Amino acid sequence: MVTLGAGSTAGFSAILIPQLQHSKGRHKYSIETISWLASISSFALVFGNLLSGYLMERLGRRRSQLVCVAFFISGWVLIGCSQDILYLILIGRFITGLCQGWLGPLGPVFVGEISSPIYRGFFLAAMSLGIAAGVFMSHLFGTLLHWSYAAFLCGSFPLVGGIVLYHAPESPAWLASRNRIDECIASFQWYRGTSPEMKSELDKMIAEQTKRDNSKGKIEALKLNIKKPEFYKPLFVMTLFFIITQLSGVNVICAYTTDMMNELIGGHTNKKTVYIAMLSIDVLRCVSLCLACVLLRRLGRRPLAMFSGIFTSLSLITLALYLYLVDTRVIRHITPIISLGLMAMYIIVSNLGISPLPWNMVGELFATETKGIGSGISVMMTSIAFFGTVKTAPAMFESIGHHGTYLFYGLSTLIGTLFLFFYLPETKGKTLLQVEEYFRDGKCKPQEPENVPLSKAQV
Structure with a gap:
């Protein structure tokens, strides 16, 4: 539910900007103003990412989310009550963007730590589905209602999420890292049950924590941890993966859906047709992510990354070529x-x-003691790329046209896919400890047989 609020933030500008432009208010909106209305939330993502990494370690995963929820609700209320006052809208958009960035590393880390390896990919993919559903709901609210009422409805999502989180326990991995073992056991059993295989994983988690050297200060321990391959290797992979995602243009579509649909349908079309096309694209996005939830569990991460990267670049390059032929009058009318x-x-x-x-894997690749800073830095980089792509999109559409913009995104995705082919590991079915061992030793140790408890010596 909190993720729905984040998705609503990403999609809200697509219905806010057209309504403001067609309103009879005193403002005239330049391309620069429009770009800031769309991108100010993505600008705030960076600050949210910086907060998130610190607070998830300081307060814990659950309490950090509860504080985030309070700010999230206040941002949506401010937008809804702004009454066309531009600076209030921008402040509200900044606050909701801050919370979106706050949730960026925090959500996947929390979900990754409370879910079992067999379902972890499914649940993490469901977070991306939540983002897409939030985009769809904000577009639907804005199609049917004035944007101020739509803002209040978007604010109801984090409100419900906060109520749910209030009654849920803290992440067992975070509790173990604080040596709160009794609370860790209770939390683990609440989330995962008490079956023998679950008990075996719990014993390994606690045993791994007891092996860590807790005599050093936090700063000294952090300095040592960031020099380890299990920190800098996944940081390199995740930073590049997030940037590749943004350069594929996925969030530009969310922010400027109405304008892009108008271009793809043709200039002489009515508003109703554009909004129907926008909502159809949103539904298609949600259906695709539902399918991704299933495929991630069955096929793994690498096969989907390769398939998606290749065909994403091909579809963008083909679309760019088609629009170029229309612009140069080789094709007379757009179809x-x-x-x-x-x-x-x-x-x-x-x-x-x-x-x-990338949102799936950021909760899987980092070791527990560096999960906060690692996920925070990598998601911060995607926030910078997010802001850059959304802020520059109107200028790119104006200068090199829609066809040139799509060509740029397509070639960027193709180059990024080559990088993923060589460096992206497979995490399907592996525990978080096994992933950590892969980056430390270069390979994953085979899983121990299930239902076999640890010996006293191992404990």
């Missing part, structure tokens, strides 16, 4: 079936891998 079909293909294949995968 919505072709243009929207290529966009639909792009939405499907990008949301099967490139879009959800």
Whole structure:
């Protein structure tokens, strides 16, 4: 539910900007103003990421989310009560963007720590589905209602999420890292049950924690941890993966959906058709992410990343070529079936891998003691890339056209896919400790047989 609020933040500008432009208010909105209305929330993501890494370690995963929820609700209320006052809208957008960035590393880390290896990919993919559902709901609210009422409805999502989180226990991995073993056991059993295989994983978690040297100060321990390969290797992979995702243009589609649909359908179309096309794309995105939740559990991360990356770049490059032929009058009239079909293909294949995968894997790749700083830095880099792509999109559309913009995104995705082919590890079915061992030793040790408890010597 909190993730729905984050998705609503990403999609809200697509209904806010057209309504403001067509309102009879005193403001005239330049391209620069429009770009700031769309991108100010992504600008705030960086500050949210910086807060998140610190607070999730200081307060814990659960309490940090509860504080985030309080700010989230206040941001949406401020937007809803702004009454067309531009600076209040911008402040509200900044606060909700801050919370979106706050949740960016925190959500996947929390979900990754409370879920079992067999379902972890499914649950983490469901967070990306939550983002897509939030985008759809904000677009739906804005299609049916004035944007101020839509803002209040978007604020109800984090409110419900906060109520749920209030009654849930803290992450067992964080409790173990603080040597609160009794609370860790109770939390682990609440989330995961008491079966023999679950008990075996719990024993390993506690045994791993007892081996760690807790005599050093936090700063000294952090300095030692960031020099380890299990920190800097996943940081390198995740930072590049997040940037690749942003350069594929997935969030530009969310922020400027109405304008892009108008371009793809053709200039002479009515508002109702554009909004129907926008909501259809949103539904398609949600369906694709539902399919990704299933495929991630069955196929793993690497196959989906390769498939999604290749076909995302192909669909963007083909769409760019088609629009170029229309612009140069080789093709006289744009055909919505072709243009929207290529966009639909792009939405499907990008949301099967490139879009959800980095959010899945940021909760899997980092070791427990560096999870906060590692996820915070890598998500901060995607926030910078997010802001850059959303802020520059109107200028790119204006200067090199839609076809040039899509070509840039397509080539960026293709180059990024080559990087993923060589460096992205497979984490399907592996415990968090096994992933840590992979980056430390270069390989994952085979899983021990289930239902076999640890010996006294191992404990």
